[in-house]
Amino acid sequence: MLFCTGDTHGDFDRFKLRFFPERETMDRSDYVLICGDFGGLWSGTKLDDMALDWLEALPFTTLHVDGNHENYDLLYKLPVEHWNGGKVHRLRPHVLHLMRGQVFNIDGHTFFTMGGAISHDVQDGILDRDDPEFDLKYYYLCREHARFRINHESWWKEELPSDEEYAEAKENLARATHQVDFIITHCAPSSVEDIIGKSTYVHDRLTDFLEEVYHTVTFRHWYCGHYHENKEINSKFTVLYKNVVQVI
Numbered sequence: 001m002l003f004c005t006g007d008t009h010g011d012f013d014r015f016k017l018r019f020f021p022e023r024e025t026m027d028r029s030d031y032v033l034i035c036g037d038f039g040g041l042w043s044g045t046k047l048d049d050m051a052l053d054w055l056e057a058l059p060f061t062t063l064h065v066d067g068n069h070e071n072y073d074l075l076y077k078l079p080v081e082h083w084n085g086g087k088v089h090r091l092r093p094h095v096l097h098l099m100r101g102q103v104f105n106i107d108g109h110t111f112f113t114m115g116g117a118i119s120h121d122v123q124d125g126i127l128d129r130d131d132p133e134f135d136l137k138y139y140y141l142c143r144e145h146a147r148f149r150i151n152h153e154s155w156w157k158e159e160l161p162s163d164e165e166y167a168e169a170k171e172n173l174a175r176a177t178h179q180v181d182f183i184i185t186h187c188a189p190s191s192v193e194d195i196i197g198k199s200t201y202v203h204d205r206l207t208d209f210l211e212e213v214y215h216t217v218t219f220r221h222w223y224c225g226h227y228h229e230n231k232e233i234n235s236k237f238t239v240l241y242k243n244v245v246q247v248i
């Protein structure tokens with residue numbers, strides 16, 4: 001079995017037995033895949049360890065792609081491993097980060113993974129602790145209830161893929177002859193984002209890349225997170241937040 005869900009942001013309550021009774025019949029060969037904004041590595045403190053140890057103690061294997069709210073300084077410090085045909089970071093023996101641009105084979109089903117997204121909550125700026133005016137700017141932004149984040153504390157430039165990650169994605173999709181069973185991303189292709197946000201979201205390089213994937217790759221179903229809502233876009237595209245849905 002493999003289930004998919006949306007953003008967890010370090011809060012894994014939805015996997016408690018009373019909310020997810022399906023876990024009773026699951027074992028390590030079953031999976032729950034989180035579509036980004038996993039948030040299990042965030043503060044770099046014991047709080048992260050407690051959350052990850054709790055996940056590790058669950059009966060299934062937890063997988064996730066990355067979103068815009070991940071601590072990339074911590075995530076990218078982990079060694080890269082190969083798992084089921086693609087590259088991963090192993091946060092715990094049974095908690096894995098599925099890296100960008102990979103095609104995994106899980107129980108005979110292929111999954112293309114492409115995490116990342118642009119943050120929609122930084123309209124008022126990104127502060128840097130090294131800025132001599134940091135304290136002043138922070139004070140005023142807080143006073144105005146502004147939407148801002150702090151570099152390397154709550155925002156990372158790695159939220160969007162690099163040239164190398166796009167190149168690797170294209171290479172791996174070509175190797176898979178542009179056919180996969182499932183596509184797992186954090187954000188949606190541009191045209192789907194238009195439906196979700198009623199054309200209020202600005203397209204970016206990643207949503208445009210995913211739009212190309214949408215039209216050039218044959219797939220059975222696509223799941224994404226990011227928009228903090230559960231929505232069936234059409235028979236092949238599902239946006240997830242707190243819902244946990246069975247994929248295989």
Ligand SMILES: [Fe+2]
Pocket residue numbers: 007009037067069226227228
């Ligand atoms: Fe999120």
